[in-house]
Amino acid sequence: MVLRKAQSFDNDYDNGYHFVSLNNNNSPQATRPIMTTLTTEQRSAQEQIYRSHHGWLHAWLSRRVSCSELAADLAHDTFIRLLRKPRDLQTPGQARSYLKVVAENLCTDMWRRQAVEQAWLDVLSARPEATDISPEEHAVIVETFCEIDAMLQRLPERVGQAFLMSQLEGLTYRQIAMHLGVSERSVKSYMARAMLECVLIEANFNDAALC
Structure with missing residues (x-):
């Protein structure tokens, strides 16, 4: 079960368990469900944060990436991160500060991934021979390069x-x-x-x- 964009959390909870996917790309990791256990209080708090700040976060991300659809995906992933690791965000200011930091990190990861993918496409285009790579193989190769890039950063x-x-x-x-x-x-x-x-x-x- 995957949390859908711009929808209430209510439909995605079942007996305190929540199944989420950490990202929206085509990597093997994107298909693995992550199960988190939320108490009733945590569930209520996360629902309130979502309802109160989703619109603001989407608007902020739309300005950041200049694309409403991409902003919706990033907002979705931001709240997934919050669900995966709930925080005690007691004031609207704390909630927005935290969401903004998470969203900014997701933007950075996205731009880095795009740069890695473009570098790979440049290598392919420079090859004299035709290279027939399926979309699945392309996704795995790019994901591998992204993992190596992240490794080098660490x-x-x-x-x-x-x-x-x-x-x-x-x-x-x-x-x-x-x-x-x-x-x-x-x-x-x-x-x-x-x-x-x-x-x-x-x-x-x-x-x-x-x-």
């Missing part, structure tokens, strides 16, 4: 640099060590950490495929 700067030098430029560990001004042992440590993150990404996708 890693310390030198770890990310070492990973890119190795995987994109094909440099040896010794060459990377010279570029970064560190020991070869340090480079091995950097790469081990980066590859562990890659293994975790692959495991997440395998889990998603089984759901």
Whole structure:
């Protein structure tokens, strides 16, 4: 059961359990339901926040992204985040401040994803041979790139640099060590950490495929 945009929460609750999808894209993760348990008080509070602030949030997002339909999707995802992790937002000011922060983060993620996808499309268009990729394969590839991009954002700067030098430029560990001004042992440590993150990404996708 997925929470639909611009609708009351009432139709999506059943005995205190709520099934939600975290995003609206075509990635494997988007199809996995997340179940959250809400108390009666939490349910009432979340419904009140939704009714009081959905219109305001949609209007704010419409100005931010210059598209009413996209703003509706982002507002939907913002309230999904709130449902997933309810907050004690006692005043209208607190509620709007929190919703604005979540919505802004979602916008940033969306723009980053669009940049990653455009870079991938540029690579495809530059290939001399025709590349036949299904929409499903395209979605998985873009999602993988987004996960790697997010991984690089999480890693310390030198770890990310070492990973890119190795995987994109094909440099040896010794060459990377010279570029970064560190020991070869340090480079091995950097790469081990980066590859562990890659293994975790692959495991997440395998889990998603089984759901």
